Amino acid sequence: MDTYALVxxxxxxxxxxxxxxxxxxxxxxxxxxxxMAQALRAQSEIILTANARDMEQAVAKGxxxxxxxxxxxxxxxxxxxxxxxxxxxxxxDPVGVVVDxxxxxxxxxxxxxxxxxGVIGIIYEAxxxxxxxxxxxxxxxxNAVLLKGGSEALHxxxxxxxxxxxAAEAAGLPVGAIQFIDTTDRQAVDALIHLNGLVDVVIxxxxxxxxxxxxxxxxxxxxxxxxxxxxxxxxxSADVEMASRIAYNAKVQRPSVCNAMETLLVHQDIxxxxxxxxxxxxxxxxxxxxxxxRVQAYSQQVVPATEEDWSTEYGDLRLSVKVVASLEExxxxxxxxxxxxxxxxxxxxxxxxxxxxxxxxxxxxxxxASTRFTDGNEFGFGAEIGISTQKLHARGPMxxxxxxTTKYLINGSGQVRG
Amino acid sequence: MDTYALVxxxxxxxxxxxxxxxxxxxxxxxxxxxxMAQALRAQSEIILTANARDMEQAVAKGxxxxxxxxxxxxxxxxxxxxxxxxxxxxxxDPVGVVVDxxxxxxxxxxxxxxxxxGVIGIIYEAxxxxxxxxxxxxxxxxNAVLLKGGSEALHxxxxxxxxxxxAAEAAGLPVGAIQFIDTTDRQAVDALIHLNGLVDVVIxxxxxxxxxxxxxxxxxxxxxxxxxxxxxxxxxSADVEMASRIAYNAKVQRPSVCNAMETLLVHQDIxxxxxxxxxxxxxxxxxxxxxxxRVQAYSQQVVPATEEDWSTEYGDLRLSVKVVASLEExxxxxxxxxxxxxxxxxxxxxxxxxxxxxxxxxxxxxxxASTRFTDGNEFGFGAEIGISTQKLHARGPMxxxxxxTTKYLINGSGQVRG
Numbered sequence: 001m002d003t004y005a006l007v008x009x010x011x012x013x014x015x016x017x018x019x020x021x022x023x024x025x026x027x028x029x030x031x032x033x034x035x036m037a038q039a040l041r042a043q044s045e046i047i048l049t050a051n052a053r054d055m056e057q058a059v060a061k062g063x064x065x066x067x068x069x070x071x072x073x074x075x076x077x078x079x080x081x082x083x084x085x086x087x088x089x090x091x092x093d094p095v096g097v098v099v100d101x102x103x104x105x106x107x108x109x110x111x112x113x114x115x116x117x118g119v120i121g122i123i124y125e126a127x128x129x130x131x132x133x134x135x136x137x138x139x140x141x142x143n144a145v146l147l148k149g150g151s152e153a154l155h156x157x158x159x160x161x162x163x164x165x166x167a168a169e170a171a172g173l174p175v176g177a178i179q180f181i182d183t184t185d186r187q188a189v190d191a192l193i194h195l196n197g198l199v200d201v202v203i204x205x206x207x208x209x210x211x212x213x214x215x216x217x218x219x220x221x222x223x224x225x226x227x228x229x230x231x232x233x234x235x236x237s238a239d240v241e242m243a244s245r246i247a248y249n250a251k252v253q254r255p256s257v258c259n260a261m262e263t264l265l266v267h268q269d270i271x272x273x274x275x276x277x278x279x280x281x282x283x284x285x286x287x288x289x290x291x292x293x294r295v296q297a298y299s300q301q302v303v304p305a306t307e308e309d310w311s312t313e314y315g316d317l318r319l320s321v322k323v324v325a326s327l328e329e330x331x332x333x334x335x336x337x338x339x340x341x342x343x344x345x346x347x348x349x350x351x352x353x354x355x356x357x358x359x360x361x362x363x364x365x366x367x368x369a370s371t372r373f374t375d376g377n378e379f380g381f382g383a384e385i386g387i388s389t390q391k392l393h394a395r396g397p398m399x400x401x402x403x404x405t406t407k408y409l410i411n412g413s414g415q416v417r418g
Numbered sequence: 419m420d421t422y423a424l425v426x427x428x429x430x431x432x433x434x435x436x437x438x439x440x441x442x443x444x445x446x447x448x449x450x451x452x453x454m455a456q457a458l459r460a461q462s463e464i465i466l467t468a469n470a471r472d473m474e475q476a477v478a479k480g481x482x483x484x485x486x487x488x489x490x491x492x493x494x495x496x497x498x499x500x501x502x503x504x505x506x507x508x509x510x511d512p513v514g515v516v517v518d519x520x521x522x523x524x525x526x527x528x529x530x531x532x533x534x535x536g537v538i539g540i541i542y543e544a545x546x547x548x549x550x551x552x553x554x555x556x557x558x559x560x561n562a563v564l565l566k567g568g569s570e571a572l573h574x575x576x577x578x579x580x581x582x583x584x585a586a587e588a589a590g591l592p593v594g595a596i597q598f599i600d601t602t603d604r605q606a607v608d609a610l611i612h613l614n615g616l617v618d619v620v621i622x623x624x625x626x627x628x629x630x631x632x633x634x635x636x637x638x639x640x641x642x643x644x645x646x647x648x649x650x651x652x653x654x655s656a657d658v659e660m661a662s663r664i665a666y667n668a669k670v671q672r673p674s675v676c677n678a679m680e681t682l683l684v685h686q687d688i689x690x691x692x693x694x695x696x697x698x699x700x701x702x703x704x705x706x707x708x709x710x711x712r713v714q715a716y717s718q719q720v721v722p723a724t725e726e727d728w729s730t731e732y733g734d735l736r737l738s739v740k741v742v743a744s745l746e747e748x749x750x751x752x753x754x755x756x757x758x759x760x761x762x763x764x765x766x767x768x769x770x771x772x773x774x775x776x777x778x779x780x781x782x783x784x785x786x787a788s789t790r791f792t793d794g795n796e797f798g799f800g801a802e803i804g805i806s807t808q809k810l811h812a813r814g815p816m817x818x819x820x821x822x823t824t825k826y827l828i829n830g831s832g833q834v835r836g
Binding site for chain 2: 019022023102110115117200201215219223239246249359364366367368369370372374378392396405408409416
């Protein structure tokens with residue numbers, strides 16, 4: 001069978017399952033999730049064996065160690081996936097939640113209620129745990145899921161998806177609710193993103209290249225996630241110690257993630273007091289500083305920043321630093337280079353804080369806290385399928401409610417329009 | 419200047435205006451809308467003169483009379499646009515509405531607040547009133563608007579947009595918040611739907627061909643609207659008089675609109691009692707009936723329905739009719755042919771009503787009322803930019819709140835992630 005037909009067949013099966021998923025009780029869905037968790041534990045050997053094959057091939061291909069670490073599964077990581085499914089089982093079911101409602105003057109009763117999206121396509125890269133995480137969230141929210149993982153994790157993902165699908169079916173979930181696209185053919189992604197009428201939304205999770213390719217070529221609806229060129233602006237009035245703590249945390253605590261800081265903007269009136277110590281602290285932590293001329297003046301170790309640096313999501317221990325003349329210059333810089341993920345001002349000035357929060361166009365706008373908090377778990381959502389950096393449907397951390405849509409139920413007694 | 423550059427320049431100007439629009443007070447926005455309404459009245463001669471040019475060209479090109487009627491402006495229709503703007507001024511401002519919020523254990527305060535989308539592109543066909551309606555809704559919700567109307571209404575739309583833009587600016591709205599793309603070059607639509615980073619969403623309003631073309635080719639986010647193959651299912655337990663009233667209203671009251679019925683499904687156990695009278699009533703009203711074999715048996719005037727009929731949005735006095743053996747068969751038919759707009763069951767049976775509302779996948783699912791009620795004004799929203807038939811972001815009638823997104827404001831006191 002060709003790849004297009006393979007993907008389409010799986011989407012058709014997923015759509016059929018989605019119709020039944022939408023009608024399932026929370027109890028049945030939760031039982032499915034708990035049995036999926038148990039199955040991961042009970043069948044961890046199958047998964048570890050499959051993962052060993054992927055690891056062997058990856059090593060043979062010369063995959064770099066940070067990628068190998070993402071690919072590798074251990075009993076602890078499998079336990080982590082199982083616990084994740086159990087946590088999702090414990091979260092409230094978004095399906096059936098009444099969002100709004102009223103009685104119209106003509107006696108019609110209107111209720112706006114949350115319902116599943118239908119078939120959710122997830123396109124992801126190296127980490128095999130996404131297979132379990134995404135399946136759990138999609139099923140709990142009453143959807144069927146169509147999983148397309150990275151080629152390098154094919155055996156691991158297929159093993160996990162197989163274990164989960166069998167457990168889900170045994171627990172009474174509809175056959176076909178978890179579909180794994182078991183091919184390394186690159187055409188599979190292209191097929192998936194063109195299945196209008198079968199796939200209700202595609203969520204790409206991975207690097208900027210993958211996300212851009214999906215956004216630019218998909219004809220099915222897409223939710224864009226994850227690109228994060230995040231800024232921290234240290235205002236003239238900032239508490240220097242607090243600013244140092246926040247900036248250090250935002251850059252150093254986990255530089256590989258999308259909510260880490262990539263650019264530090266510093267008001268010129270506080271630069272002398274703030275930057276020398278801050279730069280030393282960063283340099284001591286192994287952070288490479290790329291600065292404008294005024295930043296370079298504070299340390300010989302600062303590399304000149306290029307135009308490209310300001311728009312780059314480093315994802316590592318590199319940082320762009322710029323001195324600005326005003327809040328307005330900081331906000332203009334952010335408007336120009338931000339990906340609309342998370343932006344922070346450190347300030348003791350009420351009006352500056354207000355202007356920043358009102359004027360910055362991003363999913364999360366902070367005053368006096370690290371951008372690292374932009375995360376479904378940190379926000380108290382209990383889970384996260386991704387962080388939307390677009391404006392339609394969902395913006396910021398996406399959890400179970402964001403995997404639903406709504407429908408209007410209208411109950412009448414024979415009303416017609418006059 | 420080439421068309422692509424023309425459209426891009428307007429989008430750049432709109433984006434700049436959008437940044438200022440987002441910060442405007444409700445008072446200023448309302449003053450803008452009221453002055454726009456007054457300007458339409460005061461300058462109606464300019465608009466009528468421009469419309470006369472369009473009408474003249476349309477007549478010369480042999481445009482059919484129903485289209486000519488859509489294109490034509492009269493003092494009454496201009497007054498209607500002005501009143502529409504005043505009504506929008508009276509609606510609550512969605513911007514700044516706090517959707518959700520809480521304090522986290524670490525002391526961070528999170529507030530989820532409605533903010534404008536930014537730049538909204540509206541692509542529409544013959545009716546010039548859309549220019550004023552769309553501009554009013556987009557501005558009230560704090561957005562800038564990029565208008566691309568049908569070529570046949572170019573002079574009318576340009577005149578209306580010009581009057582509105584001058585009035586808006588005079589009232590203190592940012593220059594450039596209303597952008598009209600004054601070209602008939604078909605490339606303009608193509609340019610508009612590929613301006614990622616400048617255009618936040620495109621809403622096509624018009625025929626199925628326009629909407630499909632935009633959905634299939636756009637790289638910017640799209641909200642799909644308006645396609646309506648709506649069904650009414652008359653259950654075995656239906657009150658025959660009520661079913662007749664609802665079906666007649668759904669088809670005949672205004673057949674050209676998207677919430678009108680295109681297919682009537684009748685349970686076989688009620689067909690003998692219901693169909694002969696119903697068919698006669700439709701035939702007397704000039705409705706052409708396309709039926710399956712069992713429907714044909716009731717009247718010689720019934721034309722055999724083809725496979726294509728079941729998926730056609732007639733938009734006129736044609737109707738497909740089918741006899742089904744069960745609720746399940748009706749729901750399967752709807753699942754196969756529905757565009758997910760509005761579906762109705764007429765029944766006195768509680769369980770059948772429940773199954774239908776739970777199982778039907780559409781924006782609006784009715785029990786015992788005409789599908790004609792799916793409309794922003796009928797639902798009490800006070801206005802409507804379109805009816806979304808997709809699942810992301812908004813589903814069903816879209817009013818002011820649907821023209822916003824959200825952002826998270828996080829206020830801390832130096833919190834960092836551990």
